[in-house]
Amino acid sequence: xxxxxxxxxxxxxxxxxxxxxxxxxxxxxxxxxxxxxxxxxxxxxxxxxxxxxxxxxxxxxxxxxxxxxxxxxxxxxxxxxxxxxxxxxxxxxxxxxxxxxxxxxxxxxxxxxxxxxxxxxxxxxxxxxxxxxxxxxxxxxxxxxxxxxxxxxxxxxxxxxxxxxxxxxxxxxxxxxxxxxxxxxxxxxxxxxxxxxxxxxxxxxxxxxxxxxxxxxxxxxxxxxxxxxxxxxxxxxxxxxxxxxxxxxxxxxxxxxxxxxxxxxxxxxxxxxxxxxxxxxxxxxxxxxxxxxxxxxxxxxxxxxxxxxxxxxxxxxxxxxxxxxxxxxxxxxxxxxxxxxxxxxxxxxxxxxxxxxxxxxxxxxxxxxxxxxxxxxxxxxxxxxxxxxxxxxxxxxxxxxxxxxx
Numbered sequence: 001x002x003x004x005x006x007x008x009x010x011x012x013x014x015x016x017x018x019x020x021x022x023x024x025x026x027x028x029x030x031x032x033x034x035x036x037x038x039x040x041x042x043x044x045x046x047x048x049x050x051x052x053x054x055x056x057x058x059x060x061x062x063x064x065x066x067x068x069x070x071x072x073x074x075x076x077x078x079x080x081x082x083x084x085x086x087x088x089x090x091x092x093x094x095x096x097x098x099x100x101x102x103x104x105x106x107x108x109x110x111x112x113x114x115x116x117x118x119x120x121x122x123x124x125x126x127x128x129x130x131x132x133x134x135x136x137x138x139x140x141x142x143x144x145x146x147x148x149x150x151x152x153x154x155x156x157x158x159x160x161x162x163x164x165x166x167x168x169x170x171x172x173x174x175x176x177x178x179x180x181x182x183x184x185x186x187x188x189x190x191x192x193x194x195x196x197x198x199x200x201x202x203x204x205x206x207x208x209x210x211x212x213x214x215x216x217x218x219x220x221x222x223x224x225x226x227x228x229x230x231x232x233x234x235x236x237x238x239x240x241x242x243x244x245x246x247x248x249x250x251x252x253x254x255x256x257x258x259x260x261x262x263x264x265x266x267x268x269x270x271x272x273x274x275x276x277x278x279x280x281x282x283x284x285x286x287x288x289x290x291x292x293x294x295x296x297x298x299x300x301x302x303x304x305x306x307x308x309x310x311x312x313x314x315x316x317x318x319x320x321x322x323x324x325x326x327x328x329x330x331x332x333x334x335x336x337x338x339x340x341x342x343x344x345x346x347x348x349x350x351x352x353x354x355x356x357x358x359x360x361x362x363x364x365x366x367x368x369x370x371x372x373x374x375x376x377x378x379x380x381x382x383x384x385x386x387x388x389x390x391x392x393x394x395x396x397x398x399x400x401x402x403x404x405x406x
Contacts, residue, residue: 005074005078009074009075009078012075012078012079013078013082016057016078016079016082017082019055020082020083020086020088023048023051024086025044025048027042027044027045028044028045028048028088028089029086029087029088030087031086031087031261031264031370032087032360032361032368032369032370032373033087033217034261034373034374034377034378035257035261035377035380035381035384036166036217036377037084037087037088037089038083038084038089038090038092039089039166039167040089040121040124041167041170045088045089046121046124048088048089049089049091049121050120050121050122052079052091052121053119053120053121056069057079057091058091058094058095058118058119058120058121059095059099059115059118059119060075060076060079061073061075061076061318062095062099062100062103062115062119063103066103066111066115067115067116067119068119072315073311073314073315073318074311074315076091076095076096077307077311079091080092080258081258081259081260082260084258084259084260084261085258085260085261085263085264087261090258093125093127093167094118094121094123094124094125095118096248097127097175097248098114098118098125098127098175098248099114099115099118100248101191101235101236101244101247101248102114102115102235103115104244104247105235105236105237105240105244106235106236107232107234109232110193110232110233110235114173114193123172123173124167124170124171124172124173125167125171125172125173125174125175126165126166126167126168126171126173126174126175126196126222127165127167127175128143128162128165128168128174128175128176128177128222129141129162129177129245130162130163130164130165131143131160131161131162131163132161132163135164135383135387136383136386136387136389136390137390138177138189138242138245138249139185139186139189139242140185141177141178141179141189142160142179143158143159143160143161143162143176143177143178143179143224144158144159144160144178144179144182145157145158145178145179145180145190145192145229148228150228153228153230153231154230154231155228155229155230155231155233155234156178156180156190156192156228156229156231156234157226157227157228157229158176158178158192158194158224158226158227158228158229159224159225159226159227160178160179160224161221161222161223161224162176162221162222162224163206163219163220163221163222164206164219164220164384165203165219165220165221165222166218166219166220168196168203168220168222169203169205169218169220171196172195172196172197173193173194173195173196174193174194174195174196174201174222175191175193176191176192176193176194176224177189177190177191177241177242177245178190178191178192178241180238180239180241181239184239186242187239187240187242188239188242189239189241189242189245190234190235190238190239190240190241191234191235191236191241191244191245192229192233192234192235193229193233193235194227194229194233196222198227200224200225200226200227201222201223201224201225201227202222202223202225203220203221203222204220204221204222204223205218205220206218206219206220206221208380209376209377209379209380246327247325249385249386257333257334257337257338257381257385258307259303259304259307259337261341262300262303262337262340262341262344263300263304265341265344265345265348265370265374266296266297266300266344268348268367268368268370269293269296269344269347269348269351269352269367269371270293270297271367272348272351272352272366272367273289273293273351276351276352276366283351289351292347292351293347293351296343296344296347299340299343300340300344302336302340303333303336303337303340306329306332306333306336306337307333307337309326309329309333310326310329310330310333313326313329314326327394327398328394328395328398328399331386331391331394331395331398331399332391332395332399334385334386334391335388335391335392335395338378338381338382338388339382339388341374341378341381341382342378342379342381342382344374344378345371345374345375345378346375348367348370348371348374348375349371349372349375352366352367352371353366356371356372356375357372358372359372359373360372360373
């Protein structure tokens, strides 16, 4: 297998790097936000993503009839990796999860309304799947939708609660999973698009491990009370939403957890080992430290190759209509990459001691405080997009053919 990129792909990488150099701004790129760096939550970040749209880099793999260029999926991978490596906002949610689902299943009204805005980055979405009693098991969601009518329009009246909706406080639209058939767990969920600033929707802040008093990161609870959704804002077929969610989660597990931040964190640790001392002796001369760093380097290469495999299998699926997405491969990558990130964070805390508990930008903190921030954030990474236990269930059932045990 050839792990090198083609001359055309290398040329694209160079073009992206030159573009990022020309648009470098600490208010846009910040590796210390760790995985939260991917969200488009400030005016400067939104303006930057609009520039990506002007370059034709949003929707590169979309069909031409919807404004895309029908490019290979590897180009989205290359772009996202370069963005992630600098701590910049990334494509994935609007272009991938929502845009590609609308292209595949949305009605003409939804396509005409949202696809052009996504390509120009004129709209931001929040994704509402998780609930207090439905986290990794998204099929257990209970937010209820019943048929109703308002102002002469037919549609759905929604009531319920969502949680862990990270983008709710700055998004314009809510990509919402709704229980429309209480008698059927997996075939009773419908996807809808809902304007998030309307009466009946209440957003409550949840501080995270990256928030107060550690920083500014947050997520949200969202309460939905008697909110009306007209039929034209239903995505695809009623009660088929879980199928669409499952397809999108395969993409989310890959785009949310890119390899470049792993590589960047390992480089930070490697630079520390090369220059630091312990008890007056160079840390790089300690045989146990060298062995541990070598093991981490090997596991990082495994993660990189697993990510490339997901890209390869995704491209094969795109080339043959009807081919299922690489569900098992994406779960394997998500499981390994996020659990490895925790091991890397543990090693950074161990090898950087003392002082690794000091926060980012604290004077004299080893590795500029990155050990402490990665130690907190990598725990979150093993939960978002489906916890590690869920990934193991997917691999066991779909990859190994083992029976369902829950």
